[in-house]
Amino acid sequence: MIPYGRHHIDQQDIDHVIEVLQGDWLTCGPIVETFEAELATQVGANHVVSCSNGTTALHLAMLALNIGVNDVVLVPAITFLASANAARYVGADVVFVDVDPKTGLMTPETLKVAITAHKDKNLKAVVNVHLAGQCEDLEKIHEISRQHGLWLIEDAAHALGTIYTDSTGQDHFIGANSFSDLTTFSFHPVKTIAMGEGGAITTQDSQIAAKLKLLRSHGMVREASQWQGVETGPWYYEMQELGYNYRISDINCALGSSQLKKLESFIAKRRALVAQYDRAFALSSTITTLTKLPTSRTAWHLYIVLMDFAQLGLSRADFMKQLKDKGIGTQVHYIPLYHQPYYKKLYGEVNLPGAEAYYASCLSLPLYAGLTQDQQDAVIEAVLNHA
Structure with missing residues (x-):
């Protein structure tokens, strides 16, 4: 996995x-x-x-x-x-x-x-x-x-x-x-x-x-x-x-x-993986990469894509399951905090359009220093084949 x-x-x-x-x-x-x-x-x-x-x-x-x-x-x-x-x-x-x-x-x-x-x-x-x-x-x-x-x-x-x-x-x-x-x-x-x-x-x-x-x-x-x-x-x-x-x-x-002592090498590896993902998904009609800000020279912790699941004709849950069946783990970062039952009970219904749009499309793909080129290629192939 x-x-x-x-x-x-x-x-x-x-x-x-x-x-x-x-x-x-x-x-x-x-x-x-x-x-x-x-x-x-x-x-x-x-x-x-x-x-x-x-x-x-x-x-x-x-x-x-x-x-x-x-x-x-x-x-x-x-x-x-x-x-x-x-x-x-x-x-x-x-x-x-x-x-x-x-x-x-x-x-x-x-x-x-x-x-x-x-x-x-x-x-x-x-x-x-x-x-x-x-x-x-x-x-x-x-x-x-x-x-x-x-x-x-x-x-x-x-x-x-x-x-x-x-x-x-x-x-x-x-x-x-x-x-x-x-x-x-x-x-x-x-x-x-x-x-x-x-x-x-x-x-x-x-x-x-x-x-x-x-x-x-x-x-x-x-x-x-x-x-x-x-x-x-x-x-x-x-x-x-x-x-x-x-x-x-x-x-x-x-x-x-x-x-x-290894922080710089970890960051360099993560940045290289992010750049490779960005190149791979650049031409996809259903996948958008996060906007990269000029104010930030980022040490990437997560690789998040924004996916048009409606155009894809597939729910996010089903998409994640298909990737899991191929041995690829994904996650969602994050559910809007005001969706949580505790905060709903405390503050009532909240709806923020930017947060809702982001949440509807976000998906985190594998990103870590030990991710090999072959593993990343497998992730890219599986995502593009299903997207």
Whole structure:
């Protein structure tokens, strides 16, 4: 079976993990800080705080920005559940923002429309999701957010290694927070680098970074210089805020550190596969590739095509089944969040035309560093034969 996504682990990765397993620290050890420093160097971040997964990264981001009850967070309608759920974890409400049907991304224009439509609400933050690894015009989205006094969180679960080009032609790695307050990452096995499970948050703000570190470990302080009470002693610690056990282990970070060393080769392979797919589907009357944005030098996490299933005379479910019967896995990224029963019950019926058009046609084909040329050729042949 050719899956839509898969991790790529080699002996170097295995050896790096074994070294930790044979050492003194399995968690709360030095490799966690090593990984954070390496990631900071990779993306140009001032501060990196690692955590247990991409969802906890988003939750910590909400907590660190003091978002809570009676606040409202704007989230693109096309994204994974966690992008909106993190706001609900802290008691905030969600406003769904429409997307460009040709990219699945929130745009400056759709953000402005959503802000205007909900200007009577206590809007606090925007979650800007880089679907498939591609980023929209961050500079304009940041400008709009600032005009309305909104925090800006980049959900870069798909975008490790993506570079944004601003209006002056200057390049910025996603994660450098050149046009945001916080950026969150995920290192789930199907992402560009794998850690089993893992996440991270980057920020330029030292106070926010300190709060993130506090909250990821029970709100517990061990440094005597920061204690608020009168008791002291080598055993002593203080819980100064209600925090969580969102730490990540040295085992995960050992794998992440090793994988980071291969990031550039992983990205290059993914870009080459995307280019090959694009060439293969260029003349199809039923398949459209995602619009490629000039603002984004993309480290592709997903390869998404937009298919005219009506013209094809075949439902998406049947199309996916036919490919599965040939040993090819596909997926849909994503169902509009407001379709989910939980959000329907909470906010009633929502219908955003861009999100609906995108969802009606999107399909993710296999894309991962270990995908061979023969496997990709088989995918292309099967898709074109059925399309």
